[in-house]
Amino acid sequence: MAKIAATAMFAVVALIAIIAAAVSGVVAAIFGGGNSTASSQPSPAALADIPGNYLALYQQAATTCSGLDWTILAAVGKIETNHGRLNADGVHSGENFAHAGGPMQFLQPTFRWVLDQSAKQGKHIPPGGSTPPSRYNVHDAIYAASFYLCMSGADRGDLYGAIFTYNHADWYVRKVLDQANAYKAAQQSAPQQGGWTVPARGTCTSGFGSRGGEFHRGQDIAAPIGTPIVAASSGTVIDSGPATGYGLWVRIEHANGVITTYGHNEHNQVHVGQKVQVGQLIAEVGNRGESTGSHLHFQIDVGNQSVDPVAFYHDQSAPRLCGQSQLGP
Ligand SMILES: [Zn+2]
Structure with missing residues:
Protein backbone atom coordinates (compact mmCIF):
# COMPACT_ATOMS: atom_id res chain seq x y z
CA MET A 1 0.00 0.00 0.00
CA LYS A 184 5.74 46.17 -23.66
CA ALA A 185 6.70 47.39 -27.12
CA ALA A 186 6.37 44.90 -29.96
CA GLN A 187 9.55 43.00 -30.72
CA GLN A 188 11.76 44.92 -33.13
CA SER A 189 12.94 41.87 -35.03
CA ALA A 190 10.47 39.79 -37.01
CA PRO A 191 9.66 36.47 -35.33
CA GLN A 192 11.58 33.54 -36.72
CA GLN A 193 10.20 30.68 -38.75
CA GLY A 194 7.49 32.51 -40.64
CA GLY A 195 6.07 34.16 -37.53
CA TRP A 196 4.32 31.02 -36.28
CA THR A 197 4.74 29.18 -33.01
CA VAL A 198 3.16 26.10 -31.43
CA PRO A 199 0.06 27.30 -29.51
CA ALA A 200 0.28 24.82 -26.61
CA ARG A 201 2.75 22.25 -25.30
CA GLY A 202 1.12 18.85 -25.17
CA THR A 203 0.48 15.62 -27.01
CA CYS A 204 -1.11 15.68 -30.44
CA THR A 205 -4.10 13.36 -30.36
CA SER A 206 -6.94 13.63 -32.89
CA GLY A 207 -5.75 15.08 -36.19
CA PHE A 208 -7.45 16.89 -39.07
CA GLY A 209 -9.82 14.77 -41.17
CA SER A 210 -12.63 12.22 -40.93
CA ARG A 211 -13.39 11.00 -37.43
CA GLY A 212 -16.24 8.59 -36.71
CA GLY A 213 -18.45 9.77 -39.56
CA GLU A 214 -17.72 13.44 -38.89
CA PHE A 215 -15.09 15.77 -40.19
CA HIS A 216 -12.66 17.03 -37.58
CA ARG A 217 -11.66 20.54 -38.65
CA GLY A 218 -8.57 20.94 -36.46
CA GLN A 219 -5.69 19.37 -34.59
CA ASP A 220 -6.24 18.36 -30.96
CA ILE A 221 -3.39 18.85 -28.50
CA ALA A 222 -3.95 17.10 -25.17
CA ALA A 223 -2.59 18.97 -22.14
CA PRO A 224 -3.56 19.44 -18.48
CA ILE A 225 -6.20 22.03 -17.55
CA GLY A 226 -4.52 25.39 -17.08
CA THR A 227 -1.73 24.80 -19.62
CA PRO A 228 -1.00 28.14 -21.33
CA ILE A 229 -2.31 28.70 -24.86
CA VAL A 230 -0.41 31.34 -26.85
CA ALA A 231 -1.21 33.10 -30.10
CA ALA A 232 0.09 30.92 -32.95
CA SER A 233 0.92 34.08 -34.89
CA SER A 234 0.40 37.83 -34.49
CA GLY A 235 -3.03 39.19 -35.31
CA THR A 236 -6.29 40.63 -34.00
CA VAL A 237 -8.74 38.81 -31.70
CA ILE A 238 -12.11 38.53 -33.51
CA ASP A 239 -13.91 36.25 -31.02
CA SER A 240 -13.41 35.52 -27.33
CA GLY A 241 -16.19 33.85 -25.37
CA PRO A 242 -18.65 30.93 -25.37
CA ALA A 243 -19.28 29.08 -28.64
CA THR A 244 -21.43 26.04 -29.37
CA GLY A 245 -19.37 22.85 -29.31
CA TYR A 246 -16.14 24.71 -28.57
CA GLY A 247 -17.18 25.60 -25.00
CA LEU A 248 -15.09 28.71 -24.71
CA TRP A 249 -13.08 29.83 -27.71
CA VAL A 250 -10.68 32.46 -29.02
CA ARG A 251 -10.39 33.28 -32.72
CA ILE A 252 -7.57 35.40 -34.14
CA GLU A 253 -7.39 36.93 -37.62
CA HIS A 254 -3.92 37.06 -39.16
CA ALA A 255 -2.54 38.40 -42.42
CA ASN A 256 -3.76 36.99 -45.76
CA GLY A 257 -7.21 35.95 -44.47
CA VAL A 258 -5.89 33.27 -42.14
CA ILE A 259 -7.94 32.68 -38.97
CA THR A 260 -6.84 30.50 -36.06
CA THR A 261 -9.31 29.04 -33.54
CA TYR A 262 -8.55 27.79 -30.02
CA GLY A 263 -11.36 25.77 -28.43
CA HIS A 264 -12.52 24.10 -25.16
CA ASN A 265 -10.60 26.73 -23.13
CA GLU A 266 -10.74 26.92 -19.34
CA HIS A 267 -10.18 30.72 -19.30
CA ASN A 268 -9.66 33.33 -21.98
CA GLN A 269 -7.18 36.14 -21.40
CA VAL A 270 -7.90 38.38 -24.39
CA HIS A 271 -10.84 40.43 -25.63
CA VAL A 272 -12.32 41.12 -29.06
CA GLY A 273 -10.39 43.78 -30.94
CA GLN A 274 -7.17 43.19 -29.02
CA LYS A 275 -3.95 43.01 -31.02
CA VAL A 276 -1.81 40.04 -29.99
CA GLN A 277 1.77 39.11 -30.73
CA VAL A 278 2.97 35.65 -31.69
CA GLY A 279 3.61 33.72 -28.48
CA GLN A 280 1.44 35.98 -26.32
CA LEU A 281 -0.66 34.24 -23.66
CA ILE A 282 -4.31 34.22 -24.84
CA ALA A 283 -6.04 31.44 -22.87
CA GLU A 284 -5.63 28.30 -20.80
CA VAL A 285 -6.40 24.73 -21.81
CA GLY A 286 -9.70 23.34 -20.53
CA ASN A 287 -12.31 20.69 -21.12
CA ARG A 288 -15.37 22.78 -21.97
CA GLY A 289 -17.94 22.12 -24.70
CA GLU A 290 -18.00 18.89 -26.71
CA SER A 291 -14.78 17.58 -25.28
CA THR A 292 -13.87 14.24 -23.75
CA GLY A 293 -10.70 15.25 -21.93
CA SER A 294 -8.60 18.32 -21.32
CA HIS A 295 -7.18 19.49 -24.65
CA LEU A 296 -6.76 22.37 -27.09
CA HIS A 297 -8.70 22.17 -30.35
CA PHE A 298 -6.50 24.16 -32.73
CA GLN A 299 -8.04 25.05 -36.07
CA ILE A 300 -6.74 27.04 -39.04
CA ASP A 301 -9.06 28.48 -41.66
CA VAL A 302 -7.83 30.03 -44.89
CA GLY A 303 -10.55 31.90 -46.77
CA ASN A 304 -13.37 30.14 -44.82
CA GLN A 305 -11.88 26.72 -45.57
CA SER A 306 -10.39 24.65 -42.74
CA VAL A 307 -6.93 23.28 -43.52
CA ASP A 308 -4.76 20.66 -41.83
CA PRO A 309 -2.77 22.61 -39.19
CA VAL A 310 0.15 20.15 -39.34
CA ALA A 311 0.48 20.59 -43.11
CA PHE A 312 -0.03 24.37 -42.81
CA TYR A 313 2.82 24.61 -40.29
CA HIS A 314 5.01 22.57 -42.61
CA ASP A 315 4.18 24.82 -45.58
CA GLN A 316 4.95 27.96 -43.55
CA SER A 317 8.34 26.54 -42.47
CA ALA A 318 6.96 26.97 -38.94
CA PRO A 319 8.11 24.79 -36.01
CA ARG A 320 6.66 21.26 -36.07
CA LEU A 321 3.16 21.44 -34.64
CA CYS A 322 3.23 17.81 -33.58
CA GLY A 323 6.31 15.93 -32.47
CA GLN A 324 6.98 12.23 -32.37
CA SER A 325 4.27 11.78 -29.76
CA GLN A 326 1.54 12.34 -32.36
CA LEU A 327 -0.98 9.51 -32.17
CA GLY A 328 -2.53 10.11 -35.58
CA PRO A 329 -6.13 10.91 -36.47
ZN1 LIG B 1 -10.73 19.04 -31.92
Whole structure:
Protein backbone atom coordinates (compact mmCIF):
# COMPACT_ATOMS: atom_id res chain seq x y z
CA MET A 1 0.00 0.00 0.00
CA ALA A 2 2.77 2.36 0.91
CA LYS A 3 4.41 1.78 -2.45
CA ILE A 4 1.19 2.54 -4.36
CA ALA A 5 0.66 5.69 -2.33
CA ALA A 6 4.23 6.77 -2.99
CA THR A 7 3.85 6.14 -6.73
CA ALA A 8 0.60 8.10 -6.83
CA MET A 9 2.19 10.93 -4.91
CA PHE A 10 5.14 10.94 -7.30
CA ALA A 11 2.74 11.19 -10.25
CA VAL A 12 0.97 14.16 -8.66
CA VAL A 13 4.25 15.90 -7.88
CA ALA A 14 5.54 15.21 -11.39
CA LEU A 15 2.34 16.60 -12.92
CA ILE A 16 2.56 19.76 -10.82
CA ALA A 17 6.18 20.14 -11.87
CA ILE A 18 5.23 19.75 -15.54
CA ILE A 19 2.46 22.35 -15.25
CA ALA A 20 4.73 24.75 -13.38
CA ALA A 21 7.45 24.26 -15.98
CA ALA A 22 4.97 24.85 -18.82
CA VAL A 23 3.60 28.03 -17.22
CA SER A 24 6.98 29.48 -16.34
CA GLY A 25 8.28 28.52 -19.78
CA VAL A 26 5.58 30.52 -21.51
CA VAL A 27 5.83 33.42 -19.08
CA ALA A 28 9.59 33.41 -19.63
CA ALA A 29 9.03 33.35 -23.38
CA ILE A 30 6.78 36.39 -23.10
CA PHE A 31 8.68 38.41 -20.55
CA GLY A 32 12.19 37.18 -21.04
CA GLY A 33 12.49 35.74 -17.55
CA GLY A 34 15.31 33.65 -16.17
CA ASN A 35 18.71 35.17 -16.60
CA SER A 36 17.81 37.33 -19.55
CA THR A 37 19.29 40.78 -19.14
CA ALA A 38 17.40 42.36 -22.04
CA SER A 39 14.52 44.34 -20.60
CA SER A 40 11.69 45.29 -22.89
CA GLN A 41 11.14 48.74 -24.34
CA PRO A 42 8.07 50.81 -23.37
CA SER A 43 5.18 50.67 -25.83
CA PRO A 44 3.51 53.93 -26.97
CA ALA A 45 0.70 53.07 -24.51
CA ALA A 46 3.23 52.84 -21.66
CA LEU A 47 4.82 56.20 -22.53
CA ALA A 48 1.38 57.85 -22.70
CA ASP A 49 0.15 56.38 -19.41
CA ILE A 50 3.08 56.16 -16.99
CA PRO A 51 4.44 59.37 -15.38
CA GLY A 52 8.12 59.84 -16.25
CA ASN A 53 9.42 59.53 -12.69
CA TYR A 54 7.42 56.33 -12.16
CA LEU A 55 8.65 54.82 -15.45
CA ALA A 56 12.28 55.50 -14.54
CA LEU A 57 11.80 53.96 -11.08
CA TYR A 58 10.05 50.86 -12.44
CA GLN A 59 12.92 50.35 -14.90
CA GLN A 60 15.66 50.94 -12.31
CA ALA A 61 14.03 48.84 -9.57
CA ALA A 62 13.47 45.89 -11.93
CA THR A 63 17.20 45.65 -12.61
CA THR A 64 17.67 44.43 -9.01
CA CYS A 65 15.92 41.15 -9.93
CA SER A 66 17.13 39.02 -12.83
CA GLY A 67 13.74 37.43 -13.58
CA LEU A 68 11.68 40.60 -13.36
CA ASP A 69 10.80 42.82 -16.31
CA TRP A 70 9.92 46.43 -15.44
CA THR A 71 6.55 46.00 -17.18
CA ILE A 72 5.41 43.69 -14.34
CA LEU A 73 6.24 46.32 -11.72
CA ALA A 74 4.52 48.99 -13.81
CA ALA A 75 1.45 46.79 -14.22
CA VAL A 76 1.22 46.29 -10.44
CA GLY A 77 1.56 50.07 -9.94
CA LYS A 78 -1.17 50.67 -12.54
CA ILE A 79 -3.64 48.24 -11.02
CA GLU A 80 -2.96 49.17 -7.38
CA THR A 81 -3.19 53.00 -7.60
CA ASN A 82 -2.99 54.06 -11.29
CA HIS A 83 0.64 55.09 -10.65
CA GLY A 84 -0.26 57.08 -7.56
CA ARG A 85 -3.05 59.02 -9.31
CA LEU A 86 -5.87 57.18 -7.53
CA ASN A 87 -7.71 59.59 -5.28
CA ALA A 88 -8.53 57.34 -2.36
CA ASP A 89 -7.65 56.67 1.27
CA GLY A 90 -4.25 55.08 1.73
CA VAL A 91 -2.59 56.24 -1.48
CA HIS A 92 -0.78 59.36 -0.25
CA SER A 93 -1.46 59.02 3.48
CA GLY A 94 -3.44 56.88 5.88
CA GLU A 95 -4.66 53.41 4.96
CA ASN A 96 -7.54 51.90 3.04
CA PHE A 97 -10.01 49.43 4.58
CA ALA A 98 -7.43 46.62 4.19
CA HIS A 99 -4.66 48.70 5.88
CA ALA A 100 -2.76 49.11 2.60
CA GLY A 101 -0.87 52.33 1.99
CA GLY A 102 1.26 54.08 -0.62
CA PRO A 103 1.47 53.87 -4.42
CA MET A 104 2.22 50.11 -4.37
CA GLN A 105 -0.32 49.45 -1.57
CA PHE A 106 1.84 47.77 1.04
CA LEU A 107 0.67 46.74 4.48
CA GLN A 108 3.13 48.29 6.93
CA PRO A 109 4.21 44.90 8.40
CA THR A 110 4.78 43.48 4.88
CA PHE A 111 6.82 46.53 3.86
CA ARG A 112 9.05 46.17 6.95
CA TRP A 113 9.36 42.40 6.48
CA VAL A 114 10.36 42.74 2.81
CA LEU A 115 13.10 45.25 3.65
CA ASP A 116 14.35 43.11 6.56
CA GLN A 117 14.48 39.94 4.44
CA SER A 118 16.20 41.73 1.56
CA ALA A 119 18.76 43.27 3.89
CA LYS A 120 19.73 39.75 5.00
CA GLN A 121 20.63 39.06 1.36
CA GLY A 122 22.53 42.33 1.09
CA LYS A 123 19.80 44.06 -0.91
CA HIS A 124 19.01 47.60 0.20
CA ILE A 125 16.92 50.39 -1.28
CA PRO A 126 19.42 52.76 -2.91
CA PRO A 127 19.59 56.43 -1.88
CA GLY A 128 16.87 58.69 -3.22
CA GLY A 129 13.93 57.90 -0.95
CA SER A 130 12.90 58.65 2.62
CA THR A 131 14.96 58.04 5.77
CA PRO A 132 13.92 55.61 7.09
CA PRO A 133 12.26 54.13 3.98
CA SER A 134 8.51 54.79 3.75
CA ARG A 135 5.79 52.92 1.89
CA TYR A 136 4.34 56.32 0.91
CA ASN A 137 7.56 57.34 -0.85
CA VAL A 138 7.35 56.42 -4.55
CA HIS A 139 11.04 55.51 -4.77
CA ASP A 140 10.96 53.29 -1.68
CA ALA A 141 7.62 51.68 -2.52
CA ILE A 142 8.65 50.65 -6.05
CA TYR A 143 11.99 49.21 -4.90
CA ALA A 144 10.23 47.31 -2.09
CA ALA A 145 7.70 45.93 -4.61
CA SER A 146 10.58 44.76 -6.81
CA PHE A 147 12.27 43.05 -3.84
CA TYR A 148 8.96 41.44 -2.82
CA LEU A 149 8.16 40.05 -6.29
CA CYS A 150 11.74 38.82 -6.59
CA MET A 151 11.75 36.87 -3.33
CA SER A 152 8.23 35.55 -4.03
CA GLY A 153 9.36 33.64 -7.12
CA ALA A 154 10.37 36.09 -9.87
CA ASP A 155 14.05 35.30 -9.20
CA ARG A 156 13.48 31.62 -10.04
CA GLY A 157 11.20 32.20 -13.03
CA ASP A 158 7.90 31.77 -11.15
CA LEU A 159 6.32 35.04 -12.20
CA TYR A 160 2.80 33.70 -11.72
CA GLY A 161 3.55 32.73 -8.10
CA ALA A 162 5.24 36.06 -7.45
CA ILE A 163 2.25 38.11 -8.60
CA PHE A 164 -0.14 35.77 -6.81
CA THR A 165 1.78 36.44 -3.58
CA TYR A 166 1.22 40.17 -4.09
CA ASN A 167 -2.54 39.62 -4.28
CA HIS A 168 -3.99 36.15 -3.85
CA ALA A 169 -6.33 36.04 -6.85
CA ASP A 170 -6.00 34.46 -10.29
CA TRP A 171 -7.89 37.38 -11.87
CA TYR A 172 -5.31 39.73 -10.40
CA VAL A 173 -2.41 37.77 -11.88
CA ARG A 174 -4.06 37.72 -15.30
CA LYS A 175 -4.79 41.45 -15.11
CA VAL A 176 -1.16 42.22 -14.22
CA LEU A 177 0.18 40.02 -17.05
CA ASP A 178 -2.27 41.59 -19.50
CA GLN A 179 -1.31 45.12 -18.45
CA ALA A 180 2.40 44.27 -18.58
CA ASN A 181 1.95 43.05 -22.16
CA ALA A 182 0.27 46.33 -23.11
CA TYR A 183 3.25 48.23 -21.68
CA LYS A 184 5.74 46.17 -23.66
CA ALA A 185 6.70 47.39 -27.12
CA ALA A 186 6.37 44.90 -29.96
CA GLN A 187 9.55 43.00 -30.72
CA GLN A 188 11.76 44.92 -33.13
CA SER A 189 12.94 41.87 -35.03
CA ALA A 190 10.47 39.79 -37.01
CA PRO A 191 9.66 36.47 -35.33
CA GLN A 192 11.58 33.54 -36.72
CA GLN A 193 10.20 30.68 -38.75
CA GLY A 194 7.49 32.51 -40.64
CA GLY A 195 6.07 34.16 -37.53
CA TRP A 196 4.32 31.02 -36.28
CA THR A 197 4.74 29.18 -33.01
CA VAL A 198 3.16 26.10 -31.43
CA PRO A 199 0.06 27.30 -29.51
CA ALA A 200 0.28 24.82 -26.61
CA ARG A 201 2.75 22.25 -25.30
CA GLY A 202 1.12 18.85 -25.17
CA THR A 203 0.48 15.62 -27.01
CA CYS A 204 -1.11 15.68 -30.44
CA THR A 205 -4.10 13.36 -30.36
CA SER A 206 -6.94 13.63 -32.89
CA GLY A 207 -5.75 15.08 -36.19
CA PHE A 208 -7.45 16.89 -39.07
CA GLY A 209 -9.82 14.77 -41.17
CA SER A 210 -12.63 12.22 -40.93
CA ARG A 211 -13.39 11.00 -37.43
CA GLY A 212 -16.24 8.59 -36.71
CA GLY A 213 -18.45 9.77 -39.56
CA GLU A 214 -17.72 13.44 -38.89
CA PHE A 215 -15.09 15.77 -40.19
CA HIS A 216 -12.66 17.03 -37.58
CA ARG A 217 -11.66 20.54 -38.65
CA GLY A 218 -8.57 20.94 -36.46
CA GLN A 219 -5.69 19.37 -34.59
CA ASP A 220 -6.24 18.36 -30.96
CA ILE A 221 -3.39 18.85 -28.50
CA ALA A 222 -3.95 17.10 -25.17
CA ALA A 223 -2.59 18.97 -22.14
CA PRO A 224 -3.56 19.44 -18.48
CA ILE A 225 -6.20 22.03 -17.55
CA GLY A 226 -4.52 25.39 -17.08
CA THR A 227 -1.73 24.80 -19.62
CA PRO A 228 -1.00 28.14 -21.33
CA ILE A 229 -2.31 28.70 -24.86
CA VAL A 230 -0.41 31.34 -26.85
CA ALA A 231 -1.21 33.10 -30.10
CA ALA A 232 0.09 30.92 -32.95
CA SER A 233 0.92 34.08 -34.89
CA SER A 234 0.40 37.83 -34.49
CA GLY A 235 -3.03 39.19 -35.31
CA THR A 236 -6.29 40.63 -34.00
CA VAL A 237 -8.74 38.81 -31.70
CA ILE A 238 -12.11 38.53 -33.51
CA ASP A 239 -13.91 36.25 -31.02
CA SER A 240 -13.41 35.52 -27.33
CA GLY A 241 -16.19 33.85 -25.37
CA PRO A 242 -18.65 30.93 -25.37
CA ALA A 243 -19.28 29.08 -28.64
CA THR A 244 -21.43 26.04 -29.37
CA GLY A 245 -19.37 22.85 -29.31
CA TYR A 246 -16.14 24.71 -28.57
CA GLY A 247 -17.18 25.60 -25.00
CA LEU A 248 -15.09 28.71 -24.71
CA TRP A 249 -13.08 29.83 -27.71
CA VAL A 250 -10.68 32.46 -29.02
CA ARG A 251 -10.39 33.28 -32.72
CA ILE A 252 -7.57 35.40 -34.14
CA GLU A 253 -7.39 36.93 -37.62
CA HIS A 254 -3.92 37.06 -39.16
CA ALA A 255 -2.54 38.40 -42.42
CA ASN A 256 -3.76 36.99 -45.76
CA GLY A 257 -7.21 35.95 -44.47
CA VAL A 258 -5.89 33.27 -42.14
CA ILE A 259 -7.94 32.68 -38.97
CA THR A 260 -6.84 30.50 -36.06
CA THR A 261 -9.31 29.04 -33.54
CA TYR A 262 -8.55 27.79 -30.02
CA GLY A 263 -11.36 25.77 -28.43
CA HIS A 264 -12.52 24.10 -25.16
CA ASN A 265 -10.60 26.73 -23.13
CA GLU A 266 -10.74 26.92 -19.34
CA HIS A 267 -10.18 30.72 -19.30
CA ASN A 268 -9.66 33.33 -21.98
CA GLN A 269 -7.18 36.14 -21.40
CA VAL A 270 -7.90 38.38 -24.39
CA HIS A 271 -10.84 40.43 -25.63
CA VAL A 272 -12.32 41.12 -29.06
CA GLY A 273 -10.39 43.78 -30.94
CA GLN A 274 -7.17 43.19 -29.02
CA LYS A 275 -3.95 43.01 -31.02
CA VAL A 276 -1.81 40.04 -29.99
CA GLN A 277 1.77 39.11 -30.73
CA VAL A 278 2.97 35.65 -31.69
CA GLY A 279 3.61 33.72 -28.48
CA GLN A 280 1.44 35.98 -26.32
CA LEU A 281 -0.66 34.24 -23.66
CA ILE A 282 -4.31 34.22 -24.84
CA ALA A 283 -6.04 31.44 -22.87
CA GLU A 284 -5.63 28.30 -20.80
CA VAL A 285 -6.40 24.73 -21.81
CA GLY A 286 -9.70 23.34 -20.53
CA ASN A 287 -12.31 20.69 -21.12
CA ARG A 288 -15.37 22.78 -21.97
CA GLY A 289 -17.94 22.12 -24.70
CA GLU A 290 -18.00 18.89 -26.71
CA SER A 291 -14.78 17.58 -25.28
CA THR A 292 -13.87 14.24 -23.75
CA GLY A 293 -10.70 15.25 -21.93
CA SER A 294 -8.60 18.32 -21.32
CA HIS A 295 -7.18 19.49 -24.65
CA LEU A 296 -6.76 22.37 -27.09
CA HIS A 297 -8.70 22.17 -30.35
CA PHE A 298 -6.50 24.16 -32.73
CA GLN A 299 -8.04 25.05 -36.07
CA ILE A 300 -6.74 27.04 -39.04
CA ASP A 301 -9.06 28.48 -41.66
CA VAL A 302 -7.83 30.03 -44.89
CA GLY A 303 -10.55 31.90 -46.77
CA ASN A 304 -13.37 30.14 -44.82
CA GLN A 305 -11.88 26.72 -45.57
CA SER A 306 -10.39 24.65 -42.74
CA VAL A 307 -6.93 23.28 -43.52
CA ASP A 308 -4.76 20.66 -41.83
CA PRO A 309 -2.77 22.61 -39.19
CA VAL A 310 0.15 20.15 -39.34
CA ALA A 311 0.48 20.59 -43.11
CA PHE A 312 -0.03 24.37 -42.81
CA TYR A 313 2.82 24.61 -40.29
CA HIS A 314 5.01 22.57 -42.61
CA ASP A 315 4.18 24.82 -45.58
CA GLN A 316 4.95 27.96 -43.55
CA SER A 317 8.34 26.54 -42.47
CA ALA A 318 6.96 26.97 -38.94
CA PRO A 319 8.11 24.79 -36.01
CA ARG A 320 6.66 21.26 -36.07
CA LEU A 321 3.16 21.44 -34.64
CA CYS A 322 3.23 17.81 -33.58
CA GLY A 323 6.31 15.93 -32.47
CA GLN A 324 6.98 12.23 -32.37
CA SER A 325 4.27 11.78 -29.76
CA GLN A 326 1.54 12.34 -32.36
CA LEU A 327 -0.98 9.51 -32.17
CA GLY A 328 -2.53 10.11 -35.58
CA PRO A 329 -6.13 10.91 -36.47
ZN1 LIG B 1 -10.73 19.04 -31.92
